[in-house]
Amino acid sequence: MLGVNTNVNSQVAINALAQNEQRMSTAMNRLSTGVRINSASDDPAGLKVASRMTAQINGLEQAVTNATHAISMVETTEGGIREISNMLHRMRELAVAAQNGTNHAKDIEAMQAEFEQLQDEIERIADNTQYNGINVLNSGADRTFAIGALGESLRVNLFDFQTKNAAVTYAAADVTNGSDKFTKADHGFSNGDAVVYNHGGGTAVTGLTDGTTYYVTEISGNDFKLATSYDNAVAGTVQAITGDGNDAQTLTKVSAYGGNIDKTTISVNSSTNAAAALTVIDKAIAGTDGSRASLGAALNRLNYAVSSLGNTKVNAEASRSRILDTDYGAETAELARTQIIAQAGVAMLAQANMKPQSVLALLKG
Structure with a gap:
């Protein structure tokens, strides 16, 4: 049918051009943003899905950062302990040497002077070794490191x-047997600290039990409770007490060290004292070695955690890329297709707009 009021072909061409323009715009946006x-x-x-994976990737990135910071803290701690261990070995040499019957009194004085200097330096290292302003050798506090994208953590005792x-x-008044707690202002304990109970x-x-080692747990202000093992302290499994x-x-x-190694406790100013000091120092060396081994195990785990987190992050980014990133091969082909269709559509719209003019030929005839 020939008509002039409604140009259906023109409307079809306009609609097709609009749809093609939308597809071309989408292709251009994808190509320009990637x-x-x-x-x-x-x-x-x-x-x-991509948003959820982005949250996971961001969490993994932060977990890697947390783990690397934890590695730095543990390495700082272990470095301080290593120097303490070296000094303990030198103190042991002095304790052995001081027991030799060939020593002159002046020799003993010199050995004792060096021994005391080493004790002072051990205390200085313990009091001043820090990471990020945190004392790492004089509190025995646990540190909890967040090493997972979902908040997984690793708890390390710094000793x-x-x-x-x-x-x-x-005093008896400081013990509340109904709730298994001790109360003391400024007690100075941290969760996981080992303490020896003595009934006096x-x-x-x-x-x-008198002379038994327990572990501090559930600290709340001036209150704390005791557990029978470090693992129980971490888990919050407290030792029940029924008397004050x-x-x-x-x-x-x-x-x-398993005991005190200060100047008032051990010395090498006599053969007898040197022999007693040797026993204490051997115990201290064993305790120090155990601490270093524990931190070494934690370091290995942290390094493996960083490696695992990195691998997981790479795989998550690859998965997100397949969902989110532009396929330039497909989109350039789509852009070329829509540009050709746009040109053809404009040409067809021009033809459709010319069609009503054929009515004039009929009217002139």
């Missing part, structure tokens, strides 16, 4: 390397 999904309408499901820890008295010659707290004990009982924090 991203396949530039708006939610491009691929709603793909956008949701206490102070040369002396004094016994702290806990009186009635022991029911549930605790007496007013002379004590808790003594246990250092990594």
